[in-house]
Amino acid sequence: MTPFEKTPGWLDWHPRPSKPRFRVPEGAVDAHCHVFGPGAEFPFAPERKYTPCDAGKEQLFALRDRLGFARNVIVQATCHGADNRALVDACQASGGRARGVATVRRSITxxxxxxxxxxxxxxxxxxxxxxxxxxxxxxxLMEIAARVATLGWHVVIYFEAADLPELWDFFTALPTTVVVDHMGRPDVSQPVDGPEFSLFLQFMRQHPNVWSKVSCPERLSLSGPPALHGEQHAYRDVVPFARRVIDEFPDRVLWGTDWPHPNLKGHMPDDGLLVDFIPHIAPTPELQHRLLVANPMRLYWPEEA
Known part of the structure:
Protein backbone atom coordinates (compact mmCIF):
# COMPACT_ATOMS: atom_id res chain seq x y z
CA MET A 1 0.00 0.00 0.00
CA THR A 2 1.53 3.34 -1.03
CA PRO A 3 1.37 6.29 1.41
CA PHE A 4 -1.53 7.95 -0.41
CA GLU A 5 -3.37 5.02 -2.01
CA LYS A 6 -6.75 4.96 -0.32
CA THR A 7 -8.01 1.60 0.89
CA PRO A 8 -10.29 0.06 -1.78
CA GLY A 9 -13.96 0.50 -0.98
CA TRP A 10 -13.34 3.43 1.35
CA LEU A 11 -15.98 6.13 0.96
CA ASP A 12 -15.06 9.82 0.98
CA TRP A 13 -16.89 12.07 3.41
CA HIS A 14 -20.17 13.60 2.23
CA PRO A 15 -19.31 16.56 -0.01
CA ARG A 16 -22.53 18.54 0.54
CA PRO A 17 -24.08 17.79 3.93
CA SER A 18 -27.56 19.20 4.30
CA LYS A 19 -28.42 21.96 6.74
CA PRO A 20 -30.10 20.24 9.70
CA ARG A 21 -33.73 20.95 10.46
CA PHE A 22 -32.99 20.39 14.14
CA ARG A 23 -31.27 23.39 15.65
CA VAL A 24 -28.77 22.29 18.26
CA PRO A 25 -28.67 24.31 21.50
CA GLU A 26 -26.25 27.19 21.79
CA GLY A 27 -22.80 26.00 22.77
CA ALA A 28 -23.32 22.46 21.43
CA VAL A 29 -20.29 20.16 21.19
CA ASP A 30 -19.64 17.55 18.52
CA ALA A 31 -17.93 15.20 20.99
CA HIS A 32 -16.63 12.56 18.57
CA CYS A 33 -14.94 13.38 15.28
CA HIS A 34 -11.57 12.85 13.63
CA VAL A 35 -8.98 14.42 11.35
CA PHE A 36 -7.13 12.40 8.71
CA GLY A 37 -3.91 14.06 7.61
CA PRO A 38 -3.73 15.58 5.09
CA GLY A 39 -1.29 12.74 4.44
CA ALA A 40 1.27 14.96 2.72
CA GLU A 41 1.55 17.05 5.90
CA PHE A 42 0.79 14.47 8.59
CA PRO A 43 1.78 11.01 7.27
CA PHE A 44 -0.29 8.00 8.23
CA ALA A 45 1.24 5.36 10.49
CA PRO A 46 3.20 2.56 8.78
CA GLU A 47 1.38 -0.04 10.91
CA ARG A 48 -2.11 1.24 10.01
CA LYS A 49 -4.86 -1.17 8.98
CA TYR A 50 -6.30 1.23 6.39
CA THR A 51 -5.42 4.36 4.44
CA PRO A 52 -8.25 6.92 4.53
CA CYS A 53 -9.14 9.88 2.41
CA ASP A 54 -7.67 13.20 3.51
CA ALA A 55 -10.00 15.00 5.91
CA GLY A 56 -8.26 17.90 7.58
CA LYS A 57 -9.07 20.54 10.15
CA GLU A 58 -10.36 23.06 7.62
CA GLN A 59 -13.07 20.66 6.45
CA LEU A 60 -13.90 19.69 10.04
CA PHE A 61 -14.33 23.28 11.19
CA ALA A 62 -16.43 24.11 8.11
CA LEU A 63 -18.72 21.19 8.97
CA ARG A 64 -18.90 22.33 12.61
CA ASP A 65 -20.14 25.74 11.52
CA ARG A 66 -22.58 24.37 8.95
CA LEU A 67 -24.21 22.03 11.46
CA GLY A 68 -24.47 24.75 14.11
CA PHE A 69 -22.00 23.40 16.66
CA ALA A 70 -19.70 25.57 18.73
CA ARG A 71 -16.96 23.08 19.59
CA ASN A 72 -15.40 19.73 18.70
CA VAL A 73 -13.77 16.85 20.53
CA ILE A 74 -11.29 15.31 18.10
CA VAL A 75 -10.46 11.67 18.68
CA GLN A 76 -7.15 10.26 17.43
CA ALA A 77 -7.73 8.03 14.43
CA THR A 78 -6.10 4.59 14.33
CA CYS A 79 -4.61 5.37 10.90
CA HIS A 80 -2.30 7.86 12.64
CA GLY A 81 -1.27 5.42 15.37
CA ALA A 82 0.36 7.22 18.31
CA ASP A 83 1.51 10.15 16.15
CA ASN A 84 -0.86 12.83 17.44
CA ARG A 85 0.50 15.71 15.35
CA ALA A 86 -2.60 16.12 13.16
CA LEU A 87 -4.82 16.07 16.24
CA VAL A 88 -2.64 18.59 18.10
CA ASP A 89 -2.47 20.86 15.05
CA ALA A 90 -6.27 20.89 14.77
CA CYS A 91 -6.74 21.62 18.47
CA GLN A 92 -4.22 24.45 18.39
CA ALA A 93 -5.82 25.94 15.28
CA SER A 94 -9.29 25.92 16.86
CA GLY A 95 -8.81 28.91 19.13
CA GLY A 96 -9.83 26.89 22.17
CA ARG A 97 -12.90 25.43 20.47
CA ALA A 98 -11.53 21.89 20.21
CA ARG A 99 -10.27 19.36 22.71
CA GLY A 100 -8.52 16.10 21.90
CA VAL A 101 -8.41 12.41 22.81
CA ALA A 102 -4.97 11.03 21.99
CA THR A 103 -3.34 7.65 21.52
CA VAL A 104 -0.13 7.24 23.51
CA ARG A 105 2.40 4.51 24.17
CA ARG A 106 4.11 3.51 27.40
CA SER A 107 7.30 5.25 26.21
CA ILE A 108 5.74 8.73 26.26
CA THR A 109 7.50 11.10 28.65
CA LEU A 141 -2.72 0.30 29.09
CA MET A 142 -3.23 0.30 32.84
CA GLU A 143 0.12 2.05 33.33
CA ILE A 144 -0.91 4.72 30.80
CA ALA A 145 -4.29 5.16 32.52
CA ALA A 146 -2.61 5.70 35.89
CA ARG A 147 -0.30 8.33 34.43
CA VAL A 148 -3.00 10.31 32.64
CA ALA A 149 -5.26 10.15 35.72
CA THR A 150 -2.86 12.55 37.42
CA LEU A 151 -3.63 15.08 34.67
CA GLY A 152 -7.38 14.73 35.18
CA TRP A 153 -7.77 12.98 31.83
CA HIS A 154 -10.20 10.18 31.09
CA VAL A 155 -10.01 6.96 29.07
CA VAL A 156 -12.13 6.34 25.96
CA ILE A 157 -12.72 2.67 25.19
CA TYR A 158 -13.79 1.24 21.85
CA PHE A 159 -14.94 -2.35 21.78
CA GLU A 160 -17.66 -4.58 20.36
CA ALA A 161 -20.54 -5.78 22.51
CA ALA A 162 -19.61 -9.47 22.35
CA ASP A 163 -16.26 -8.70 23.98
CA LEU A 164 -17.59 -6.88 27.07
CA PRO A 165 -17.60 -9.97 29.36
CA GLU A 166 -13.93 -10.61 28.59
CA LEU A 167 -12.96 -6.96 29.11
CA TRP A 168 -15.21 -6.19 32.12
CA ASP A 169 -12.59 -6.64 34.84
CA PHE A 170 -10.04 -4.50 33.01
CA PHE A 171 -12.52 -1.71 32.32
CA THR A 172 -13.77 -1.60 35.90
CA ALA A 173 -10.21 -1.37 37.25
CA LEU A 174 -9.41 1.81 35.27
CA PRO A 175 -8.68 4.71 37.66
CA THR A 176 -10.35 7.41 35.55
CA THR A 177 -13.68 8.38 34.08
CA VAL A 178 -14.31 5.87 31.29
CA VAL A 179 -16.16 6.88 28.10
CA VAL A 180 -17.53 4.11 25.89
CA ASP A 181 -17.63 4.73 22.17
CA HIS A 182 -20.96 4.15 20.42
CA MET A 183 -22.72 2.29 23.27
CA GLY A 184 -20.26 -0.59 22.92
CA ARG A 185 -21.50 -1.33 19.39
CA PRO A 186 -24.67 -3.27 20.26
CA ASP A 187 -26.27 -5.70 17.85
CA VAL A 188 -29.46 -3.76 17.17
CA SER A 189 -31.12 -6.83 15.64
CA GLN A 190 -31.36 -8.15 19.20
CA PRO A 191 -33.98 -6.90 21.69
CA VAL A 192 -33.08 -3.80 23.65
CA ASP A 193 -34.00 -5.84 26.75
CA GLY A 194 -31.92 -8.80 25.60
CA PRO A 195 -28.95 -10.15 27.55
CA GLU A 196 -26.23 -8.43 25.52
CA PHE A 197 -27.46 -4.85 25.88
CA SER A 198 -28.70 -5.50 29.42
CA LEU A 199 -25.13 -6.37 30.35
CA PHE A 200 -23.94 -3.03 28.97
CA LEU A 201 -26.59 -1.17 30.99
CA GLN A 202 -25.56 -3.14 34.06
CA PHE A 203 -21.96 -2.08 33.40
CA MET A 204 -23.03 1.58 33.48
CA ARG A 205 -25.29 1.13 36.52
CA GLN A 206 -22.63 -0.54 38.63
CA HIS A 207 -19.88 1.90 37.68
CA PRO A 208 -20.86 5.57 37.93
CA ASN A 209 -17.53 6.62 36.38
CA VAL A 210 -18.66 5.09 33.04
CA TRP A 211 -20.12 7.37 30.35
CA SER A 212 -21.36 6.46 26.87
CA LYS A 213 -21.45 8.10 23.47
CA VAL A 214 -24.85 7.55 21.85
CA SER A 215 -23.37 8.17 18.43
CA CYS A 216 -22.96 6.36 15.10
CA PRO A 217 -26.45 5.15 14.18
CA GLU A 218 -25.13 4.85 10.63
CA ARG A 219 -22.55 2.35 11.89
CA LEU A 220 -24.97 0.31 14.02
CA SER A 221 -28.16 0.35 11.96
CA LEU A 222 -29.45 -2.54 9.89
CA SER A 223 -32.45 -0.58 8.61
CA GLY A 224 -30.23 1.93 6.89
CA PRO A 225 -30.22 5.63 6.12
CA PRO A 226 -33.25 7.82 5.49
CA ALA A 227 -34.55 8.00 1.97
CA LEU A 228 -35.56 11.63 2.33
CA HIS A 229 -34.44 14.55 4.47
CA GLY A 230 -36.40 14.67 7.69
CA GLU A 231 -37.77 11.14 7.46
CA GLN A 232 -39.10 10.15 10.88
CA HIS A 233 -37.62 6.66 10.88
CA ALA A 234 -33.99 7.24 9.93
CA TYR A 235 -31.83 4.55 11.54
CA ARG A 236 -34.98 3.65 13.47
CA ASP A 237 -33.58 0.38 14.82
CA VAL A 238 -30.93 2.26 16.81
CA VAL A 239 -33.37 4.64 18.51
CA PRO A 240 -34.52 2.31 21.34
CA PHE A 241 -30.93 1.61 22.37
CA ALA A 242 -29.83 5.23 22.46
CA ARG A 243 -33.07 6.31 24.16
CA ARG A 244 -32.56 3.73 26.90
CA VAL A 245 -29.05 4.99 27.66
CA ILE A 246 -30.05 8.66 27.62
CA ASP A 247 -33.16 8.11 29.74
CA GLU A 248 -31.28 6.18 32.41
CA PHE A 249 -27.98 8.08 32.40
CA PRO A 250 -28.77 11.61 31.19
CA ASP A 251 -25.69 13.12 32.88
CA ARG A 252 -23.26 10.57 31.42
CA VAL A 253 -23.97 10.68 27.69
CA LEU A 254 -22.24 12.39 24.77
CA TRP A 255 -22.96 12.66 21.05
CA GLY A 256 -20.77 13.17 18.01
CA THR A 257 -20.90 13.01 14.23
CA ASP A 258 -17.96 10.57 13.87
CA TRP A 259 -16.93 12.64 10.83
CA PRO A 260 -15.37 11.67 8.44
CA HIS A 261 -16.83 8.25 9.26
CA PRO A 262 -13.88 5.83 9.20
CA ASN A 263 -14.18 2.45 7.52
CA LEU A 264 -17.76 2.88 6.37
CA LYS A 265 -18.82 0.94 3.31
CA GLY A 266 -22.21 0.85 1.66
CA HIS A 267 -23.27 4.44 2.26
CA MET A 268 -21.73 7.65 3.49
CA PRO A 269 -24.09 9.49 5.84
CA ASP A 270 -25.27 13.02 5.36
CA ASP A 271 -24.05 14.72 8.55
CA GLY A 272 -27.03 17.07 8.52
CA LEU A 273 -29.35 14.08 8.73
CA LEU A 274 -27.31 12.67 11.59
CA VAL A 275 -28.02 15.88 13.51
CA ASP A 276 -31.71 15.47 12.72
CA PHE A 277 -31.51 12.05 14.41
CA ILE A 278 -30.79 13.72 17.79
CA PRO A 279 -34.36 14.69 18.79
CA HIS A 280 -35.47 11.09 18.24
CA ILE A 281 -33.10 9.90 20.96
CA ALA A 282 -33.15 13.01 23.19
CA PRO A 283 -36.71 14.29 22.74
CA THR A 284 -36.79 17.17 25.25
CA PRO A 285 -34.82 20.44 25.33
CA GLU A 286 -33.45 19.48 28.75
CA LEU A 287 -32.07 16.16 27.51
CA GLN A 288 -30.70 17.80 24.38
CA HIS A 289 -28.88 20.41 26.46
CA ARG A 290 -27.35 17.78 28.73
CA LEU A 291 -26.29 15.60 25.80
CA LEU A 292 -24.84 18.34 23.63
CA VAL A 293 -23.74 21.10 26.03
CA ALA A 294 -23.66 20.40 29.76
CA ASN A 295 -22.07 16.95 29.69
CA PRO A 296 -19.28 17.55 27.16
CA MET A 297 -18.46 20.91 28.75
CA ARG A 298 -18.17 19.26 32.18
CA LEU A 299 -15.83 16.62 30.79
CA TYR A 300 -13.71 18.63 28.34
CA TRP A 301 -13.97 22.27 29.45
CA PRO A 302 -14.59 21.96 33.22
CA GLU A 303 -13.09 25.37 33.79
CA GLU A 304 -15.97 26.87 31.79
CA ALA A 305 -18.79 24.52 32.78
Whole structure:
Protein backbone atom coordinates (compact mmCIF):
# COMPACT_ATOMS: atom_id res chain seq x y z
CA MET A 1 0.00 0.00 0.00
CA THR A 2 1.53 3.34 -1.03
CA PRO A 3 1.37 6.29 1.41
CA PHE A 4 -1.53 7.95 -0.41
CA GLU A 5 -3.37 5.02 -2.01
CA LYS A 6 -6.75 4.96 -0.32
CA THR A 7 -8.01 1.60 0.89
CA PRO A 8 -10.29 0.06 -1.78
CA GLY A 9 -13.96 0.50 -0.98
CA TRP A 10 -13.34 3.43 1.35
CA LEU A 11 -15.98 6.13 0.96
CA ASP A 12 -15.06 9.82 0.98
CA TRP A 13 -16.89 12.07 3.41
CA HIS A 14 -20.17 13.60 2.23
CA PRO A 15 -19.31 16.56 -0.01
CA ARG A 16 -22.53 18.54 0.54
CA PRO A 17 -24.08 17.79 3.93
CA SER A 18 -27.56 19.20 4.30
CA LYS A 19 -28.42 21.96 6.74
CA PRO A 20 -30.10 20.24 9.70
CA ARG A 21 -33.73 20.95 10.46
CA PHE A 22 -32.99 20.39 14.14
CA ARG A 23 -31.27 23.39 15.65
CA VAL A 24 -28.77 22.29 18.26
CA PRO A 25 -28.67 24.31 21.50
CA GLU A 26 -26.25 27.19 21.79
CA GLY A 27 -22.80 26.00 22.77
CA ALA A 28 -23.32 22.46 21.43
CA VAL A 29 -20.29 20.16 21.19
CA ASP A 30 -19.64 17.55 18.52
CA ALA A 31 -17.93 15.20 20.99
CA HIS A 32 -16.63 12.56 18.57
CA CYS A 33 -14.94 13.38 15.28
CA HIS A 34 -11.57 12.85 13.63
CA VAL A 35 -8.98 14.42 11.35
CA PHE A 36 -7.13 12.40 8.71
CA GLY A 37 -3.91 14.06 7.61
CA PRO A 38 -3.73 15.58 5.09
CA GLY A 39 -1.29 12.74 4.44
CA ALA A 40 1.27 14.96 2.72
CA GLU A 41 1.55 17.05 5.90
CA PHE A 42 0.79 14.47 8.59
CA PRO A 43 1.78 11.01 7.27
CA PHE A 44 -0.29 8.00 8.23
CA ALA A 45 1.24 5.36 10.49
CA PRO A 46 3.20 2.56 8.78
CA GLU A 47 1.38 -0.04 10.91
CA ARG A 48 -2.11 1.24 10.01
CA LYS A 49 -4.86 -1.17 8.98
CA TYR A 50 -6.30 1.23 6.39
CA THR A 51 -5.42 4.36 4.44
CA PRO A 52 -8.25 6.92 4.53
CA CYS A 53 -9.14 9.88 2.41
CA ASP A 54 -7.67 13.20 3.51
CA ALA A 55 -10.00 15.00 5.91
CA GLY A 56 -8.26 17.90 7.58
CA LYS A 57 -9.07 20.54 10.15
CA GLU A 58 -10.36 23.06 7.62
CA GLN A 59 -13.07 20.66 6.45
CA LEU A 60 -13.90 19.69 10.04
CA PHE A 61 -14.33 23.28 11.19
CA ALA A 62 -16.43 24.11 8.11
CA LEU A 63 -18.72 21.19 8.97
CA ARG A 64 -18.90 22.33 12.61
CA ASP A 65 -20.14 25.74 11.52
CA ARG A 66 -22.58 24.37 8.95
CA LEU A 67 -24.21 22.03 11.46
CA GLY A 68 -24.47 24.75 14.11
CA PHE A 69 -22.00 23.40 16.66
CA ALA A 70 -19.70 25.57 18.73
CA ARG A 71 -16.96 23.08 19.59
CA ASN A 72 -15.40 19.73 18.70
CA VAL A 73 -13.77 16.85 20.53
CA ILE A 74 -11.29 15.31 18.10
CA VAL A 75 -10.46 11.67 18.68
CA GLN A 76 -7.15 10.26 17.43
CA ALA A 77 -7.73 8.03 14.43
CA THR A 78 -6.10 4.59 14.33
CA CYS A 79 -4.61 5.37 10.90
CA HIS A 80 -2.30 7.86 12.64
CA GLY A 81 -1.27 5.42 15.37
CA ALA A 82 0.36 7.22 18.31
CA ASP A 83 1.51 10.15 16.15
CA ASN A 84 -0.86 12.83 17.44
CA ARG A 85 0.50 15.71 15.35
CA ALA A 86 -2.60 16.12 13.16
CA LEU A 87 -4.82 16.07 16.24
CA VAL A 88 -2.64 18.59 18.10
CA ASP A 89 -2.47 20.86 15.05
CA ALA A 90 -6.27 20.89 14.77
CA CYS A 91 -6.74 21.62 18.47
CA GLN A 92 -4.22 24.45 18.39
CA ALA A 93 -5.82 25.94 15.28
CA SER A 94 -9.29 25.92 16.86
CA GLY A 95 -8.81 28.91 19.13
CA GLY A 96 -9.83 26.89 22.17
CA ARG A 97 -12.90 25.43 20.47
CA ALA A 98 -11.53 21.89 20.21
CA ARG A 99 -10.27 19.36 22.71
CA GLY A 100 -8.52 16.10 21.90
CA VAL A 101 -8.41 12.41 22.81
CA ALA A 102 -4.97 11.03 21.99
CA THR A 103 -3.34 7.65 21.52
CA VAL A 104 -0.13 7.24 23.51
CA ARG A 105 2.40 4.51 24.17
CA ARG A 106 4.11 3.51 27.40
CA SER A 107 7.30 5.25 26.21
CA ILE A 108 5.74 8.73 26.26
CA THR A 109 7.50 11.10 28.65
CA UNK A 110 5.85 13.22 31.30
CA UNK A 111 6.99 16.30 29.38
CA UNK A 112 5.26 15.04 26.24
CA UNK A 113 2.07 14.39 28.19
CA UNK A 114 2.20 17.95 29.50
CA UNK A 115 2.65 19.23 25.96
CA UNK A 116 -0.44 17.31 24.85
CA UNK A 117 -2.38 18.73 27.79
CA UNK A 118 -1.33 22.26 26.87
CA UNK A 119 -2.54 21.63 23.31
CA UNK A 120 -5.98 20.62 24.58
CA UNK A 121 -5.82 16.85 24.98
CA UNK A 122 -8.02 15.61 27.81
CA UNK A 123 -8.14 11.85 27.29
CA UNK A 124 -6.57 8.75 25.79
CA UNK A 125 -8.27 6.12 23.68
CA UNK A 126 -7.88 2.37 24.08
CA UNK A 127 -9.09 0.46 21.04
CA UNK A 128 -10.09 -3.21 21.40
CA UNK A 129 -11.63 -3.70 17.95
CA UNK A 130 -9.35 -6.39 16.58
CA UNK A 131 -9.86 -5.59 12.91
CA UNK A 132 -8.62 -2.03 13.48
CA UNK A 133 -5.62 -2.35 15.80
CA UNK A 134 -3.06 -4.82 17.07
CA UNK A 135 -3.34 -5.95 20.68
CA UNK A 136 -1.68 -3.75 23.31
CA UNK A 137 -0.88 -5.54 26.60
CA UNK A 138 -3.33 -4.60 29.33
CA UNK A 139 -0.55 -3.88 31.81
CA UNK A 140 0.75 -1.19 29.44
CA LEU A 141 -2.72 0.30 29.09
CA MET A 142 -3.23 0.30 32.84
CA GLU A 143 0.12 2.05 33.33
CA ILE A 144 -0.91 4.72 30.80
CA ALA A 145 -4.29 5.16 32.52
CA ALA A 146 -2.61 5.70 35.89
CA ARG A 147 -0.30 8.33 34.43
CA VAL A 148 -3.00 10.31 32.64
CA ALA A 149 -5.26 10.15 35.72
CA THR A 150 -2.86 12.55 37.42
CA LEU A 151 -3.63 15.08 34.67
CA GLY A 152 -7.38 14.73 35.18
CA TRP A 153 -7.77 12.98 31.83
CA HIS A 154 -10.20 10.18 31.09
CA VAL A 155 -10.01 6.96 29.07
CA VAL A 156 -12.13 6.34 25.96
CA ILE A 157 -12.72 2.67 25.19
CA TYR A 158 -13.79 1.24 21.85
CA PHE A 159 -14.94 -2.35 21.78
CA GLU A 160 -17.66 -4.58 20.36
CA ALA A 161 -20.54 -5.78 22.51
CA ALA A 162 -19.61 -9.47 22.35
CA ASP A 163 -16.26 -8.70 23.98
CA LEU A 164 -17.59 -6.88 27.07
CA PRO A 165 -17.60 -9.97 29.36
CA GLU A 166 -13.93 -10.61 28.59
CA LEU A 167 -12.96 -6.96 29.11
CA TRP A 168 -15.21 -6.19 32.12
CA ASP A 169 -12.59 -6.64 34.84
CA PHE A 170 -10.04 -4.50 33.01
CA PHE A 171 -12.52 -1.71 32.32
CA THR A 172 -13.77 -1.60 35.90
CA ALA A 173 -10.21 -1.37 37.25
CA LEU A 174 -9.41 1.81 35.27
CA PRO A 175 -8.68 4.71 37.66
CA THR A 176 -10.35 7.41 35.55
CA THR A 177 -13.68 8.38 34.08
CA VAL A 178 -14.31 5.87 31.29
CA VAL A 179 -16.16 6.88 28.10
CA VAL A 180 -17.53 4.11 25.89
CA ASP A 181 -17.63 4.73 22.17
CA HIS A 182 -20.96 4.15 20.42
CA MET A 183 -22.72 2.29 23.27
CA GLY A 184 -20.26 -0.59 22.92
CA ARG A 185 -21.50 -1.33 19.39
CA PRO A 186 -24.67 -3.27 20.26
CA ASP A 187 -26.27 -5.70 17.85
CA VAL A 188 -29.46 -3.76 17.17
CA SER A 189 -31.12 -6.83 15.64
CA GLN A 190 -31.36 -8.15 19.20
CA PRO A 191 -33.98 -6.90 21.69
CA VAL A 192 -33.08 -3.80 23.65
CA ASP A 193 -34.00 -5.84 26.75
CA GLY A 194 -31.92 -8.80 25.60
CA PRO A 195 -28.95 -10.15 27.55
CA GLU A 196 -26.23 -8.43 25.52
CA PHE A 197 -27.46 -4.85 25.88
CA SER A 198 -28.70 -5.50 29.42
CA LEU A 199 -25.13 -6.37 30.35
CA PHE A 200 -23.94 -3.03 28.97
CA LEU A 201 -26.59 -1.17 30.99
CA GLN A 202 -25.56 -3.14 34.06
CA PHE A 203 -21.96 -2.08 33.40
CA MET A 204 -23.03 1.58 33.48
CA ARG A 205 -25.29 1.13 36.52
CA GLN A 206 -22.63 -0.54 38.63
CA HIS A 207 -19.88 1.90 37.68
CA PRO A 208 -20.86 5.57 37.93
CA ASN A 209 -17.53 6.62 36.38
CA VAL A 210 -18.66 5.09 33.04
CA TRP A 211 -20.12 7.37 30.35
CA SER A 212 -21.36 6.46 26.87
CA LYS A 213 -21.45 8.10 23.47
CA VAL A 214 -24.85 7.55 21.85
CA SER A 215 -23.37 8.17 18.43
CA CYS A 216 -22.96 6.36 15.10
CA PRO A 217 -26.45 5.15 14.18
CA GLU A 218 -25.13 4.85 10.63
CA ARG A 219 -22.55 2.35 11.89
CA LEU A 220 -24.97 0.31 14.02
CA SER A 221 -28.16 0.35 11.96
CA LEU A 222 -29.45 -2.54 9.89
CA SER A 223 -32.45 -0.58 8.61
CA GLY A 224 -30.23 1.93 6.89
CA PRO A 225 -30.22 5.63 6.12
CA PRO A 226 -33.25 7.82 5.49
CA ALA A 227 -34.55 8.00 1.97
CA LEU A 228 -35.56 11.63 2.33
CA HIS A 229 -34.44 14.55 4.47
CA GLY A 230 -36.40 14.67 7.69
CA GLU A 231 -37.77 11.14 7.46
CA GLN A 232 -39.10 10.15 10.88
CA HIS A 233 -37.62 6.66 10.88
CA ALA A 234 -33.99 7.24 9.93
CA TYR A 235 -31.83 4.55 11.54
CA ARG A 236 -34.98 3.65 13.47
CA ASP A 237 -33.58 0.38 14.82
CA VAL A 238 -30.93 2.26 16.81
CA VAL A 239 -33.37 4.64 18.51
CA PRO A 240 -34.52 2.31 21.34
CA PHE A 241 -30.93 1.61 22.37
CA ALA A 242 -29.83 5.23 22.46
CA ARG A 243 -33.07 6.31 24.16
CA ARG A 244 -32.56 3.73 26.90
CA VAL A 245 -29.05 4.99 27.66
CA ILE A 246 -30.05 8.66 27.62
CA ASP A 247 -33.16 8.11 29.74
CA GLU A 248 -31.28 6.18 32.41
CA PHE A 249 -27.98 8.08 32.40
CA PRO A 250 -28.77 11.61 31.19
CA ASP A 251 -25.69 13.12 32.88
CA ARG A 252 -23.26 10.57 31.42
CA VAL A 253 -23.97 10.68 27.69
CA LEU A 254 -22.24 12.39 24.77
CA TRP A 255 -22.96 12.66 21.05
CA GLY A 256 -20.77 13.17 18.01
CA THR A 257 -20.90 13.01 14.23
CA ASP A 258 -17.96 10.57 13.87
CA TRP A 259 -16.93 12.64 10.83
CA PRO A 260 -15.37 11.67 8.44
CA HIS A 261 -16.83 8.25 9.26
CA PRO A 262 -13.88 5.83 9.20
CA ASN A 263 -14.18 2.45 7.52
CA LEU A 264 -17.76 2.88 6.37
CA LYS A 265 -18.82 0.94 3.31
CA GLY A 266 -22.21 0.85 1.66
CA HIS A 267 -23.27 4.44 2.26
CA MET A 268 -21.73 7.65 3.49
CA PRO A 269 -24.09 9.49 5.84
CA ASP A 270 -25.27 13.02 5.36
CA ASP A 271 -24.05 14.72 8.55
CA GLY A 272 -27.03 17.07 8.52
CA LEU A 273 -29.35 14.08 8.73
CA LEU A 274 -27.31 12.67 11.59
CA VAL A 275 -28.02 15.88 13.51
CA ASP A 276 -31.71 15.47 12.72
CA PHE A 277 -31.51 12.05 14.41
CA ILE A 278 -30.79 13.72 17.79
CA PRO A 279 -34.36 14.69 18.79
CA HIS A 280 -35.47 11.09 18.24
CA ILE A 281 -33.10 9.90 20.96
CA ALA A 282 -33.15 13.01 23.19
CA PRO A 283 -36.71 14.29 22.74
CA THR A 284 -36.79 17.17 25.25
CA PRO A 285 -34.82 20.44 25.33
CA GLU A 286 -33.45 19.48 28.75
CA LEU A 287 -32.07 16.16 27.51
CA GLN A 288 -30.70 17.80 24.38
CA HIS A 289 -28.88 20.41 26.46
CA ARG A 290 -27.35 17.78 28.73
CA LEU A 291 -26.29 15.60 25.80
CA LEU A 292 -24.84 18.34 23.63
CA VAL A 293 -23.74 21.10 26.03
CA ALA A 294 -23.66 20.40 29.76
CA ASN A 295 -22.07 16.95 29.69
CA PRO A 296 -19.28 17.55 27.16
CA MET A 297 -18.46 20.91 28.75
CA ARG A 298 -18.17 19.26 32.18
CA LEU A 299 -15.83 16.62 30.79
CA TYR A 300 -13.71 18.63 28.34
CA TRP A 301 -13.97 22.27 29.45
CA PRO A 302 -14.59 21.96 33.22
CA GLU A 303 -13.09 25.37 33.79
CA GLU A 304 -15.97 26.87 31.79
CA ALA A 305 -18.79 24.52 32.78
Missing amino acids: DEELQQLHAAGVRGVRFNFVKRLVDFTPKDE
